[in-house]
Amino acid sequence: MEKRNITSDFILLGLFKHTGPHLFLFTVVLTMATASLLGNALMLLLIHQDRRLHTPMYYLLSQLSLMDMLLVSTVVPKMAAGFLMGKKSISPAACGLQIFILVTLGGGESFLLAAMSYDRYVAVCHPLRYPVLMSWQLCLRMTVSSWFLGAVDGLMQSVATLNFPYCSAHDIDHFFCEAPMLVRLACTDTSVFENIMYICCVLMLFVPLSLILASYSLILAAVLHMRSVEARRKAFATCSSHLSVVGLFFGAAIFTYMRPKSYRSASHDKVVSAFYTIFTPGLNPLIYSLRNSEVKGALRKWLGV
Secondary structure, three states: OOEEOOOOOEEEOOOOOOOHHHHHHHHHHHHHHHHHHHHHHHHHHHHHHOHHHOOHHHHHHHHHHHHHHHHHHHHHHHHHHHHHHOOOEEOHHHHHHHHHHHHHHHHHHHHHHHHHHHHHHHHHHOHHHHHHHOOHHHHHHHHHHHHHHHHHHHHHHHHHHHOOOEEOOOEEOOOOOOHHHHHOOEOOOOHHHHHHHHHHHHHHHHHHHHHHHHHHHHHHHHHHOOOOHHHHHHHHHHHHHHHHHHHHHHHHHHHHHOOOHHHOOHHHHHHHHHHHHHHHHHHHHHHHHHOOHHHHHHHHHHHOO
8 A cells, every 4th residue: 555654634534424413413422521521620629629628539539530621622622623614634743642642641540540449448448547548648649650651651652653654545533543543544564563552551451450449349348347337338439439430431441442453343432432531521520429428518618508
């Protein structure tokens, strides 16, 4: 196949076509994206303003909301511009930046969720030692580490992906730049890079997931031995919210990055990508606010109810 210059633009084919049903789906997605931005912004506002929420747990939650806001902001404007104004081209630099941001946020969120599970483990299993085992210094270190590890993975994937020679066919059957989709267009053997990318995905997903499962196994054992029904109910409510977010995030990520090539299809990839980049960020603030009495209390105080 004919090779093309890396300076040529890519074409994002998008998620929707200009039909009645797709216009309705686009409206639903845009509404969900707006609700996601507003919900996460509200979570950040409440955590910042209410002193009762100035704890490591809610600081980590604020970082989750920030990551989700950035995720939606990176994907939706370009998708909307492509659908409404036909601006489907994207430069290699912008494509690489999009890959970097998305991988940084995805990898960072996986380690952040692991940090949140450790926070819940300490709160439930060692409540009297919580200020020592979950100090602000440790909390900040875990937060910075989450962002750093995600950024390292994002930099590797974006730089390596854009260094491949690409064929004359430069249409990306997606609504944003994603490394697995871009690699399919390369006019060279990418097996080494794909194997390295697979190993990175395993590390970025299964290491945090293993830590989360270990933390919640210990939490479950501790909760079952609690004598107080109220303490048990509160522990289950808080931890079930976190586990819901974990299930949504890791389920979509594993489905997207861990499947063999033979089981991949562009339509399935786009639907799952829309789920974890648009819908899941919108569900996170709902899950935490509806199941958390402290957040609901802060909201009532802010509204003056």
